Amino acid sequence: MMRAWTLPMLFVLSGSAIATGLTSRGSPGTAAALLLAFLALAGVNSPLIFPRSICVQEARRRSAVDGRPVVFWRPGCKYCIRLRLQLGRSARQLHWVNIWRDPAGAAAVRATNDGNETVPTVVVAGQPHTNPDPGWVREQLSPSA
Template sequence: MRSWWFAGLMLIAGVVTGVGQSGPASFALAFLPFAVLGVLFSPLAFPWSLTAAQARRRSAENGRPVIYWRPGCTYCLRLRLRLGRRAGRAYWVDIWRDPEAAAAVRAVTGGDETVPTVVLPEGAVVNPDPAWVRDRLPA
């Protein structure tokens, strides 16, 4: 199951904030920013996550990048939004969903789980510039 807890937390925060408002319009204005954040930080904003093993196998076949991410990561969201439609040309792996993926990131980053971590056949880069990643995606 994909990680939805952070998106749910945003929606709950929006409801709690909106309940204190004086009318339906005020509620909607208070709730809307939290709803937008909930969608952006949910798995809906990211292509479907694979397991680390699946992503490595597919990347070995065609050389596409493997991007390790986690829900709630603003840098992951920035990368995803800046890649736009081309984001689907990479393999996305949620490190909170796959312990093997978290271990792979720790191996690359020296023991922490810093994401986004992009792995290509020539090596790995932690929190790369989105333009750099875009240049390495297939056309």
């Protein structure tokens, strides 16, 4: 789990260092603005913006019951972040598997993508789709979901 927080921590530390330097040089306004920008980058790249992840076995079981897609993702992936942000509240209807926390999930993604851990990989009705369009993913959610 530590590597999931490495990039956000680097953003916070870098932003803090830059803000401290700018404040000491007499630019507190610029320092505050840059610190807020770095904190926003840290937040977007953290696992906190994603719905709670489950293991691949549980995701497959739930998907078989309710028909909702399974999304394999990892923290810091810009395509995963794009998918998550563009799905908005609909993201809660999907089953999310963090491949950095679930080795079986990572293996499932490698099996689908010629040995590569390419994410996001979305499985709909047993068919994997690598880096699909967020609009298409939203369409795959049934109206009753």
